[in-house]
Amino acid sequence: MMKTVALEGVTKRYGSVVAVRDLDLALHAGETVALVGHNGAGKTTQIKMMLGLARPTSGSVRLLGFDPSTAASSIRAQVGYLPESVSFHLALTGRETLGFYARLKGLDSRSLDPALAEVGLIGAADRAIGTYSKGMRQRLGLAQALLGHPRVLILDEPTSGLDPALRREFYAIVSARASEGATVLLASHALTELEGRAHRVVILNQGQKIADGTLDDLRSAARLPVSVRIRPVGRFAAIGWRRLADGSFETEVAAGGKLPLLAWLLSDASAIADLTITEPTLDDLYAHFLRREAA
Ligand SMILES: Nc1ncnc2c1ncn2[C@@H]1O[C@H](COP(=O)(O)OP(=O)(O)OP(=O)(O)O)[C@@H](O)[C@H]1O
DSSP states (O other): OOEEEEEEEEEEEETTEEEEEEEEEEEETTOEEEEEOOTTSSHHHHHHHHHTSSOOSEEEEEETTBOTTTSOHHHHTTEEEEOSSOOOOTTSBHHHHHHHHHHHTTOOGGGHHHHHHHTTOGGGTTSBGGGOOHHHHHHHHHHHHHTTOOSEEEEESTTTTOOHHHHHHHHHHHHHHHHTTOEEEEEESOHHHHTTTOSEEEEEETTEEEEEEOHHHHHHHHTOOEEEEEEESSOOOOTTOEEOTTSOEEEEEOGGGHHHHHHHHHTTGGGEEEEEEEOOOHHHHHHHHHHHHHO
């Protein structure tokens, strides 16, 4: 996979505050990476360095092989960026606003309709943004980031304030771009919705990377227990199982004990009406890595 963004040994200080500390991170074409961390963990600082809006105090940042703070505008135009809070001029229409961004990127007005159509705003393109709902404004923000088919898409808290249907649409658009080969970086606090949507998860804490891998990688590194729930056909009595209000039973088993437990349960499958296995969620993993760091 081709590397599109690379940070090597990057530290960024603001006076005595170390916002990012000795960070190595590589992003590749076609990959969707979730960047997660508490408020103040260093996500925005990292994004600013990728965009060339801030320079590292030490270390190197490369965007498509160039230093983003000095690269030609044609290189910087290869990045689409949706900031955490987008504000537009309310008296301008969606099309006028997008036209402004297109000119900044050196694109002509033929790029507007495809971007408006991609986010479902063609019908409202000639209305003033002051009449748009929050979801429509967010979609316009996304259209602005998608303009010109950038090779890298950086989206900061992109779905905050969107309803579940709009979130699904949003991720469908972004995932189509990743399938076409774009690198997608999603900075977010909304961990649950990133499951199954990001190929890789990077967890930041106090400016440092404390985990980086697929959800499966993080699960095997964390070795958190798996929860197993069964609904027995008749009577069920076994040590270490909790009886729940609905008559089902639940237990936690260490990651390595899951298959032996299932083999034991299924040795008499007729005694079980239903079985559910719940793997640790991204929320659980995030909490685990932060606890481990604090310890
Ligand atoms: N321009 C600046 N001057 C001084 N300190 C700064 C500046 N920008 C960021 N910081 C500090 O650097 C640290 C990292 O901030 P950053 O905004 O990168 O975190 P974040 O993970 O994006 O947080 P959030 O989720 O709240 O947006 C914080 O302690 C912040 O106060």
